[in-house]
Amino acid sequence: MHEGIIIAASGGVKQQIKMDVLANNLANLNNAGFKSDGLVFREIIPPFDEGSSLESSRNPLLSPDESNETVAYVAVDSAYTNYAQGPFHKTGNTFDVALEGEGFFEVETPQGLRYTRNGNFNLDKNNNLITHEGNFVLNGDKQKIKVEAQGGIVSILPDGTISVGRGLENANIGTIGLVKFNDMGALAKEGNGLYKVMDNNMQPEKTNEIKVRQGFLERSNVNSIEEMTNMITAIRAFEAYQKVIQTIDEADEAAVNTIGRVA
Numbered sequence: 001m002h003e004g005i006i007i008a009a010s011g012g013v014k015q016q017i018k019m020d021v022l023a024n025n026l027a028n029l030n031n032a033g034f035k036s037d038g039l040v041f042r043e044i045i046p047p048f049d050e051g052s053s054l055e056s057s058r059n060p061l062l063s064p065d066e067s068n069e070t071v072a073y074v075a076v077d078s079a080y081t082n083y084a085q086g087p088f089h090k091t092g093n094t095f096d097v098a099l100e101g102e103g104f105f106e107v108e109t110p111q112g113l114r115y116t117r118n119g120n121f122n123l124d125k126n127n128n129l130i131t132h133e134g135n136f137v138l139n140g141d142k143q144k145i146k147v148e149a150q151g152g153i154v155s156i157l158p159d160g161t162i163s164v165g166r167g168l169e170n171a172n173i174g175t176i177g178l179v180k181f182n183d184m185g186a187l188a189k190e191g192n193g194l195y196k197v198m199d200n201n202m203q204p205e206k207t208n209e210i211k212v213r214q215g216f217l218e219r220s221n222v223n224s225i226e227e228m229t230n231m232i233t234a235i236r237a238f239e240a241y242q243k244v245i246q247t248i249d250e251a252d253e254a255a256v257n258t259i260g261r262v263a
Contacts, residue, residue, distance in 0.1 A: 117218055
């Protein structure tokens with residue numbers, strides 16, 4: 001097979017991967033606290049290292065010793081998450097909270113400790129503060145937070161302190177735990193707005209640099225216009241690769257027919 005077809009097919013596959021990422025971003029456009037993902041592409045030139053990453057080794061679709069050293073392929077170098085602040089949406093709900101600054105809420109799930117920026121909280125039947133999925137929101141000591149309102153007004157201060165009262169004699173009943181990571185690359189998405197730590201040596205740190213805003217939710221930081229523009233660009237690139245494959249195939253067919261007539 002003509003290597004030009006393989007190169008074009010390799011590039012088309014990468015555009016499909018990019019489309020999957022963009023589609024996932026748009027699908028989570030309205031999910032509170034969602035952070036958009038992106039890809040970094042790079043050029044790889046034969047001969048390819050047999051011990052290279054799985055993604056790189058799949059790019060040529062040829063064994064390392066069969067590829068032409070004068071050509072280049074496109075590879076997915078890495079994937080990343082954009083942790084930029086999302087806009088705030090006012091809900092007015094008592095237990096809706098948004099984070100202003102870099103950091104996370106710490107929650108307890110059946111799979112262990114996880115981290116989220118989705119502050120769509122509520123109370124369970126035992127008055128424990130929980131996430132929308134039913135995971136327990138933890139305080140700075142990694143303990144559950146029980147909110148006994150008893151008819152009082154629940155206020156959540158910028159530092160995460162929860163108080164209950166009528167304004168004159170408010171009682172502090174707990175503080176929402178706020179943490180940050182020095183290396184955000186240690187986190188991986190797990191679905192439902194949750195992040196898990198991939199490196200056991202990387203532990204979260206308590207922080208007072210984050211502000212909590214009660215009655216708000218942080219919306220996704222996905223820019224719908226930008227994502228749609230990127231999708232159009234990816235589609236056009238994919239179509240260009242298809243055209244290359246078609247052109248090479250037609251040229252090969254013409255060459256075969258010409259040789260046949262000469263013979």
